[in-house]
Amino acid sequence: MIHGRGAAENPPNRFERIAYVPDPADEEDVAPRTELLRDVSRSIIATNESPDIPFEASINPYRGCESGCAYCYARPYHEYLGLSAGLDFETKILVKMDAPELLRSELANPKWQPKLLAMSGVTDGYQPAERRLGITRRCLEVLAEFRNPVSIITKHHLVTRDIDVLARLAGHRAVAVTLSITTLDGELARELEPRASAPARRLAAIETLAKAGIPTGVNVAPVIPGLTDHEMLPILEAAAKAGAKHAGWIMLRLPFGVADIFEAWLAGRRPLAKDKVMNRIREIRGGRLNDPRFGSRMSGAGVFAKQVEDMFRVGCARFGLNAERLELSTASFKRPGELF
Numbered sequence: 001m002i003h004g005r006g007a008a009e010n011p012p013n014r015f016e017r018i019a020y021v022p023d024p025a026d027e028e029d030v031a032p033r034t035e036l037l038r039d040v041s042r043s044i045i046a047t048n049e050s051p052d053i054p055f056e057a058s059i060n061p062y063r064g065c066e067s068g069c070a071y072c073y074a075r076p077y078h079e080y081l082g083l084s085a086g087l088d089f090e091t092k093i094l095v096k097m098d099a100p101e102l103l104r105s106e107l108a109n110p111k112w113q114p115k116l117l118a119m120s121g122v123t124d125g126y127q128p129a130e131r132r133l134g135i136t137r138r139c140l141e142v143l144a145e146f147r148n149p150v151s152i153i154t155k156h157h158l159v160t161r162d163i164d165v166l167a168r169l170a171g172h173r174a175v176a177v178t179l180s181i182t183t184l185d186g187e188l189a190r191e192l193e194p195r196a197s198a199p200a201r202r203l204a205a206i207e208t209l210a211k212a213g214i215p216t217g218v219n220v221a222p223v224i225p226g227l228t229d230h231e232m233l234p235i236l237e238a239a240a241k242a243g244a245k246h247a248g249w250i251m252l253r254l255p256f257g258v259a260d261i262f263e264a265w266l267a268g269r270r271p272l273a274k275d276k277v278m279n280r281i282r283e284i285r286g287g288r289l290n291d292p293r294f295g296s297r298m299s300g301a302g303v304f305a306k307q308v309e310d311m312f313r314v315g316c317a318r319f320g321l322n323a324e325r326l327e328l329s330t331a332s333f334k335r336p337g338e339l340f
Contacts, residue, residue, distance in 0.1 A: 001268040006068035010084035039094035044102040058121025061135040063094035065123035067196040070265035076256040100138035114333035126156035140165045149174040149328035155196035157205045172332035176215040210243025217246035225280035240319035247321040251300040259289040
């Protein structure tokens with residue numbers, strides 16, 4: 001295992017016929033540094049038609065994520081870039097430096113019909129590079145200028161830096177922030193999500209945002225069967241005490257090569273739990289490690305998955321979460337220069 005990284009190696013890209021196998025004695029390959037690479041995308045708003053996802057449009061200022069979560073479902077996207085879903089995903093970060101300008105252009109286009117935008121739909125907009133680059137903040141400033149609603153999900157306390165802009169959006173019922181919490185165990189989090197904020201810092205972010213009047217919630221995600229499922233109620237309780245008003249949950253899913261990366265993480269970090277976790281995953285995924293079918297891919301199926309769902313509902317009722325439906329509004333949307 002590599003300190004500060006979720007993956008220990010670069011597994012072969014499933015689209016490439018040739019793979020580079022580094023020398024284990026090469027220190028640079030064993031402990032790679034993060035590289036920021038320019039992404040020259042000509043658009044910033046991505047759309048999807050998945051019935052499992054509660055938004056149809058999203059913004060991703062970064063491709064790849066230095067948070068390094070061993071289980072991250074987004075890892076395979078790096079393979080479309082000719083890179084690996086392993087260490088490449090968390091060390092070779094593509095940066096959309098022009099994201100704010102692209103966003104302003106797309107929102108200003110008369111063809112744009114105002115709708116909720118998710119930030120981010122794939123990787124974390126508040127990962128470590130954001131502290132220096134500020135691209136996510138600049139995108140939020142554009143959204144505030146147009147009063148276009150945005151839903152933010154992150155594992156980073158850095159989101160509190162932007163309370164001033166978030167408050168402007170909140171004044172138009174145009175923002176909600178969700179902190180994703182997998183575990184309250186600080187040691188487990190450091191190994192599982194090595195460069196994300198510690199659980200206590202995420203709870204602190206919820207408290208800070210809630211006190212500032214920003215609609216704030218928690219996402220218990222992913223629920224890792226056999227490893228973190230027992231933390232559902234404690235996480236919901238801690239988030240509610242911090243000021244969260246809405247909550248959600250997602251079952252662990254392991255598409256494509258993520259299964260091998262996560263299994264290798266278990267073997268290196270939690271070897272005694274490995275068989276239990278992998279068998280439980282197969283139990284909720286119909287005997288496989290991943291079930292891509294709509295309707296079950298986010299929650300799993302079977303007795304165990306139903307128990308987790310029931311626990312979530314009980315926890316929300318007990319701690320006053322989701323008592324009111326959170327609805328963001330496009331009513332205040334305006335383009336610069338428009339009068340109303």
